[in-house]
Amino acid sequence: MKGMITDIQRFSVHDGPGIRTTVFLKGCSNRCAWCHNPETFSLKPQLEFFPEHCIGCGRCFTVCPEGVHRMEHGVHVVKQELCIGCGRCADSCYSHALVITGRQVTVEDVLEQIRMDEPYYKRSGGGITLSGGEPVLQWEFAKELLKQCKEAGIHTALQTAGNYDFKYLKELLPYLDLVMYDIKAFSEDIYAKVIHGDRVRILANLKSLDGIGIPIIVRTPVIGSVNDSGQEIEDITAYLADLKNLVHYMLIPYHGLGKVKYDALGMEYQNSFYTPGEEQIQQLEKIAARQVQVYNIERGYING
Ligand code: SF4
Ligand code: SF4
Numbered sequence: 155m156k157g158m159i160t161d162i163q164r165f166s167v168h169d170g171p172g173i174r175t176t177v178f179l180k181g182c183s184n185r186c187a188w189c190h191n192p193e194t195f196s197l198k199p200q201l202e203f204f205p206e207h208c209i210g211c212g213r214c215f216t217v218c219p220e221g222v223h224r225m226e227h228g229v230h231v232v233k234q235e236l237c238i239g240c241g242r243c244a245d246s247c248y249s250h251a252l253v254i255t256g257r258q259v260t261v262e263d264v265l266e267q268i269r270m271d272e273p274y275y276k277r278s279g280g281g282i283t284l285s286g287g288e289p290v291l292q293w294e295f296a297k298e299l300l301k302q303c304k305e306a307g308i309h310t311a312l313q314t315a316g317n318y319d320f321k322y323l324k325e326l327l328p329y330l331d332l333v334m335y336d337i338k339a340f341s342e343d344i345y346a347k348v349i350h351g352d353r354v355r356i357l358a359n360l361k362s363l364d365g366i367g368i369p370i371i372v373r374t375p376v377i378g379s380v381n382d383s384g385q386e387i388e389d390i391t392a393y394l395a396d397l398k399n400l401v402h403y404m405l406i407p408y409h410g411l412g413k414v415k416y417d418a419l420g421m422e423y424q425n426s427f428y429t430p431g432e433e434q435i436q437q438l439e440k441i442a443a444r445q446v447q448v449y450n451i452e453r454g455y456i457n458g
Pocket of ligand 2: 201217218219220221222223236237238239240241242243244
């Protein structure tokens with residue numbers, strides 16, 4: 155069983171309880187304009203180009219079978235749309251100006267990494283978290299990985315944005331201890347303009363998940379100029395208020411650190427978002443706390 159991942163991040167403390175190993179799976183069924191992991195949008199390997207590292211040796215021009223690398227007006231131009239992700243140019247670029255993001259791994263490959271961190275999980279109450287992208291898109295790989303973790307007594311968590319047929323998530327649930335479910339907005343307008351996922355399905359899947367009885371943490375990334383109004387947070391939390399298995403709700407302030415990845419992938423980056431200030435986050439948390447239990451990673455549980 156093989157999966158396509160971008161990274162395995164060890165010693166993560168923001169992806170569930172305790173110290174965790176987070177596996178980032180490729181492929182996503184939303185296209186949030188602010189996403190800081192755009193390299194996970196596609197299920198396929200992708201080429202990243204960092205021109206600041208290029209020494210102009212020209213090797214990539216000779217090895218690429220698709221004519222992706224071109225010299226235009228003395229500038230090295232990368233026609234990403236022609237790239238098939240074969241990796242030849244990245245292998246021959248000694249200055250690491252070219253990198254392939256996305257690699258196929260077996261369940262056993264990932265387990266090998268996870269086993270190294272088992273003592274930390276035991277001491278901290280941590281475990282493994284599947285993230286992305288949308289890990290549920292690679293449900294067969296995810297299921298096998300989670301199953302083997304459970305058999306080894308490792309705590310398992312999933313970060314998901316809910317835009318898929320519920321039957322795929324259902325396949326994973328017997329092997330999950332916690333689901334961290336993103337509700338990025340409530341307004342139809344925001345879904346249509348910047349999330350591009352199926353709003354009705356995302357909201358309905360959360361209720362179906364709640365019906366199963368598994369602990370759920372709901373998170374909202376707070377994106378300045380998109381969903382940072384009191385009304386938006388109030389609408390989201392009103393929808394969450396009758397969930398029976400909600401452990402807590404969290405607001406995660408946006409950061410603009412993904413820009414460098416958009417540039418490297420040749421993707422357009424929308425620059426109109428801002429990071430909400432601490433005071434604004436606290437106000438929104440108070441609004442949310444009127445309807446649900448709110449948790450802040452630094453300040454703990456918030457009173458309404
Ligand atoms: S192989 Fe690397 S260093 Fe050489 S021209 Fe291509 S990108 Fe630049
Ligand atoms: S990954 Fe392959 S197809 Fe893409 S630019 Fe490099 S050599 Fe060309």
